[in-house]
Amino acid sequence: MNAEIQILNKESTSTVTNSKKFYIESYGCQMNFADSEVVASIVSKEGYDSTKNLNDADLILLNTCSIRDKAEQTVRKRLEGFNKLKRNNKNLKVGVLGCMAERLKNKFLEEEKIVDLVVGPDAYKDLPNLIKEVNEGRNAVNVILSKDETYGDISPIRLSSNGVTAFVSITRGCDNMCSFCVVPFTRGRERSRDPKSILEEIKTLVDKNYKEVTLLGQNVDSYLWYGGGLKKDFKKISELRQKTSINFSKLLKLVAETFPLLRVRFSTSNPQDMGLNVIVTMSKYKNICNHIHLPVQSGSNSVLKAMNRQHTREEYLSLVKKIKQIIPDCSISQDMITGFPNETDKDHELTLELMCKVKYDFGYMFKYSERPGTFAAKKYDDNISELIKKNRLQEIVDLQQKHSNHRTNEYIGKIVEVLIEKESKKSSNQWSGRNQQNTVVVFNKEIYKIGDFVKVLINNCTSATLIGEAVGYSNK
Ligand code: SAH
Numbered sequence: 040m041n042a043e044i045q046i047l048n049k050e051s052t053s054t055v056t057n058s059k060k061f062y063i064e065s066y067g068c069q070m071n072f073a074d075s076e077v078v079a080s081i082v083s084k085e086g087y088d089s090t091k092n093l094n095d096a097d098l099i100l101l102n103t104c105s106i107r108d109k110a111e112q113t114v115r116k117r118l119e120g121f122n123k124l125k126r127n128n129k130n131l132k133v134g135v136l137g138c139m140a141e142r143l144k145n146k147f148l149e150e151e152k153i154v155d156l157v158v159g160p161d162a163y164k165d166l167p168n169l170i171k172e173v174n175e176g177r178n179a180v181n182v183i184l185s186k187d188e189t190y191g192d193i194s195p196i197r198l199s200s201n202g203v204t205a206f207v208s209i210t211r212g213c214d215n216m217c218s219f220c221v222v223p224f225t226r227g228r229e230r231s232r233d234p235k236s237i238l239e240e241i242k243t244l245v246d247k248n249y250k251e252v253t254l255l256g257q258n259v260d261s262y263l264w265y266g267g268g269l270k271k272d273f274k275k276i277s278e279l280r281q282k283t284s285i286n287f288s289k290l291l292k293l294v295a296e297t298f299p300l301l302r303v304r305f306s307t308s309n310p311q312d313m314g315l316n317v318i319v320t321m322s323k324y325k326n327i328c329n330h331i332h333l334p335v336q337s338g339s340n341s342v343l344k345a346m347n348r349q350h351t352r353e354e355y356l357s358l359v360k361k362i363k364q365i366i367p368d369c370s371i372s373q374d375m376i377t378g379f380p381n382e383t384d385k386d387h388e389l390t391l392e393l394m395c396k397v398k399y400d401f402g403y404m405f406k407y408s409e410r411p412g413t414f415a416a417k418k419y420d421d422n423i424s425e426l427i428k429k430n431r432l433q434e435i436v437d438l439q440q441k442h443s444n445h446r447t448n449e450y451i452g453k454i455v456e457v458l459i460e461k462e463s464k465k466s467s468n469q470w471s472g473r474n475q476q477n478t479v480v481v482f483n484k485e486i487y488k489i490g491d492f493v494k495v496l497i498n499n500c501t502s503a504t505l506i507g508e509a510v511g512y513s514n515k
């Protein structure tokens with residue numbers, strides 16, 4: 040679930056014009072972007088309209104990420120830049136939301152004097168009270184993690200939307216405790232959202248002509264609805280309730296069947312939790328996109344063990360084999376961490392080898408960044424030098440580039456189905472969209488428009504983009 044920084048920048052859909060304005064910026068994973076839409080909905084009801092202009096804002100909110108040190112440093116730098124704005128506008132309030140808020144809590148107020156408001160990922164419903172506090176001149180903090188908050192009852196405001204694709208959260212938190220990862224600490228225990236509210240949110244989107252949803256969670260395959268409650272308490276409930284529970288493959292089926300004209304994606308899948316039933320369900324429904332984001336992190340069993348990943352290299356490869364058997368044209372993408380404590384040259388070789396076996400369509404690769412409080416930070420020395428981390432990262436990035444190139448070349452001469460999302464950045468004469476496999480496709484606009492499903496014949500490519508010509512509407 041990786042994404043670039045994005046500004047929620049359209050005017051609020053609210054018909055009432057409020058006198059105050061808020062500006063929100065999101066960092067990190069797609070879940071943060073989805074959460075910002077929930078926050079926008081809550082804040083709008085408090086008399087704030089959204090603005091894309093920082094200078095107009097009475098309230099600046101940064102929805103932050105803690106996953107790597109660099110992500111945190113980016114936010115700190117951004118905060119520094121607000122000092123001048125605050126000097127010019129004495130009433131301006133600055134709030135920090137998301138994972139950094141949760142990780143640093145009250146300490147944030149001491150470390151960054153510019154901050155007035157600190158709100159963790161499960162406390163957004165308390166924003167009305169917290170905003171009142173800061174407007175009365177007091178700092179406000181709420182970082183309480185919840186066992187059941189899923190924001191299922193809040194209609195997100197799709198502020199940065201292209202009007203075609205949207206994120207829908209289905210689970211919050213993560214119970215996996217990968218030893219390097221701060222998410223279980225910042226987003227709390229895993230809980231699933233009521234399927235009824237998921238379907239209602241999707242229905243609202245479909246009614247507004249949205250054409251694609253991405254079901255979001257840190258670990259979507261672990262989705263489990265049995266009437267509410269934590270995933271870990273499932274075993275304690277009655278057998279009857281267990282039998283009538285809804286797991287991820289059932290949810291996928293429900294969404295795909297209820298909205299047959301809607302494209303359905305999901306992210307992220309964890310290898311140990313992804314069952315055969317999910318793959319089979321994907322293969323049965325044409326509208327579930329053939330793409331799986333399947334982070335592996337390392338190709339070495341000893342590193343996977345130290346990472347507390349609950350799968351081996353062999354289990355991972357066998358899962359990939361099953362996916363390709365059942366859905367031959369399924370694309371697979373990865374996340375990798377390089378330079379985990381004690382990673383040897385041999386471990387690194389094993390990662391490169393695994394990549395050659397899978398030939399991922401694309402991937403997100405990172406240098407290990409020690410996160411305070413995690414098991415890895417407590418137990419292992421961050422003992423791989425920056426230079427080695429950098430060199431190993433470069434090697435896996437280069438190899439991925441080669442594989443991505445191989446994958447995009449496979450499409451040449453083929454017809455793919457593209458959902459048009461926006462104008463191509465490079466040319467105002469071209470549309471940009473994605474095929475089922477999540478690869479970006481550009482082609483001449485001709486008679487088509489945003490939101491159309493179009494068949495495109497691919498005749499050229501780069502490692503990240505397919506270039507082609509439209510040959511007609513897709514029969515959707
Ligand atoms: N399950 C989540 C993972 C979130 S973190 C999801 O929905 O995608 C995204 C990726 O960041 C992870 O897969 C991992 O590759 C990377 N990552 C997490 N912690 C890290 C750390 N401490 N250092 C470097 N990369 C890390």
Ligand code: F3S
Pocket residue numbers: 213214215216217220221222223257258309
């Ligand atoms: Fe993090 Fe592992 Fe969960 S990477 S989000 S603890 S699956």
